[in-house]
Amino acid sequence: xxxxxxxxxxxxxxxxxxxxxxxxxxxxxxxxxxxxxxxxxxxxxxxxxxxxxxxxxxxxxxxxxxxxxxxxxxxxxxxxxxxxxxxxxxxxxxxxxxxxxxxxxxxxxxxxxxxxxxxxxxxxxxxxxxxxxxxxxxxxxxxxxxxxxxxxxxxxxxxxxxxxxxxxxxxxxxxxxxxxxxxxxxxxxxxxxxxxxxxxxxxxxxxxxxxxxxxxxxxxxxxxxxxxxxxxxxxxxxxxxxxxxxxxxxxxxx
Numbered sequence: 001x002x003x004x005x006x007x008x009x010x011x012x013x014x015x016x017x018x019x020x021x022x023x024x025x026x027x028x029x030x031x032x033x034x035x036x037x038x039x040x041x042x043x044x045x046x047x048x049x050x051x052x053x054x055x056x057x058x059x060x061x062x063x064x065x066x067x068x069x070x071x072x073x074x075x076x077x078x079x080x081x082x083x084x085x086x087x088x089x090x091x092x093x094x095x096x097x098x099x100x101x102x103x104x105x106x107x108x109x110x111x112x113x114x115x116x117x118x119x120x121x122x123x124x125x126x127x128x129x130x131x132x133x134x135x136x137x138x139x140x141x142x143x144x145x146x147x148x149x150x151x152x153x154x155x156x157x158x159x160x161x162x163x164x165x166x167x168x169x170x171x172x173x174x175x176x177x178x179x180x181x182x183x184x185x186x187x188x189x190x191x192x193x194x195x196x197x198x199x200x201x202x203x204x205x206x207x208x209x210x211x212x213x214x215x216x217x218x219x220x221x222x223x224x225x226x227x228x229x230x231x232x233x234x235x236x237x238x239x240x241x242x243x244x245x246x247x248x249x250x251x252x253x254x
Contacts (some may be wrong), residue, residue, distance in 0.1 A: 006201050008055040011252075012079070013244040014072065015105060016042065016063040018128040020220075024238070025054055026245050035237060042068050047075035058082060060248040062104040062240060069132060081250065084108060089250040091115060093140035102141070108243030109218065110141040114248050116236070123239065124196060124232065126219035128152060132199055134207060135243045142207075145199050148223050169224060193228045193229055200231050 011026045021042045022032040035050065059076055062084045063069055072079050082088075086099035090107055092114045105246065109123040110133050119135040128150065133144040175190060177183030200215065205211075217226040218239035226232040236242070 001155065003176070005181070006053070006055050008057070010057055011058045011245065011248055012051065012054075012056045013241050013248070014059060014061045014063075015108070015244065016061065016065050016068050018065060021068075022238075022241060024241050026241070026248075027057065027248050030178045031238060031241055031245060033108060034241060037136070039065055039068060042071055044071045044074035047071060051077070051079075053077060055079075058248065058252050058253070060084070060244050063068055063109050064103050064105060071196045076177040081254070082245065082248070084247060088157065088247060090141075090247055091250055093121075093138070095136070095140040095142045100189045103131070105240050106131055107141065107142065108247065109133050110135050110243070111246050112236075112239045112243030113214065114139060114240065115217050116239075117216055117234065120208055120211065122200065122213050122215045124200075124215065124219075124222070124226070125218065125224060125240070126150065126221040127129060130219075132203060134203060134208070134213075137211065145203070147199070148194050150188060162179055169221070171224065187226070192225055196225060196229060197231060234235060 009025050010028050013024050013026050014176045015022045016039060018041060020036055022034045022036050025032040049191045056079050058080045059072060060074055060082050084104040084107060086094050086102060086107060090111045092110050096102060109125055113121040113123050113133050115248060119139050120137040121135045123133045125131045128149045130147050131144055131147050134142050136142045171188055175186050177186045215232045217232045217235045222235045226235050
């Protein structure tokens with residue numbers, strides 16, 4: 001009996017963050033449905049299982065967890081492996097004192113927002129940390145802001161206090177909580193929106209006094225927080241992976 005030939009695709013895109021890793025097969029024009037696994041479970045063995053589904057020409061990686069990079073190269077087989085760095089053609093300039101210190105995911109977000117939404121632009125990425133990354137009116141990545149992530153903040157309260165519970169985050173019913181859990185939920189969600197709003201206000205005042213940048217949110221808590229923030233005009237769940245696809249197209253000869 002003849003075995004079916006595996007489909008060949010252009011890329012496996014891999015976004016390795018501190019908490020979770022997102023992976024997606026992709027052509028030059030489109031992502032397949034992403035796979036999300038805890039970064040602690042990303043190993044050469046788990047990646048080989050994913051690669052059984054298709055042959056890929058290039059594995060293109062954004063990584064902020066260097067100790068996981070060896071798992072990628074070990075599982076790659078005949079596929080080319082490329083790690084995102086500021087030395088690549090990003091499609092945006094980099095106006096930053098030490099480009100090597102910029103997280104690869106932040107560069108991917110900047111490339112994606114510039115191509116998909118235009119610039120000037122701000123990306124708000126709700127991950128383990130919440131990051132704000134700015135692309136100037138000239139199309140240059142110029143820096144940003146890093147603040148504690150929403151889940152990290154609420155988990156800190158749970159871990160460092162005797163009586164406060166662990167939360168499953170959702171929209172509060174009211175500002176004044178009638179239970180400990182309700183009070184914590186209100187502080188987390190409403191307080192976090194206040195943090196995001198204030199940072200966006202200051203970025204705009206300092207950088208865009210006469211023009212309005214596009215503001216796009218991504219990351220795990222983007223929909224929960226951004227849906228009631230009029231300052232954020234769009235939520236794009238897979239913005240980082242789209243940035244990887246865009247940068248791969250500019251650097252990989254197929």
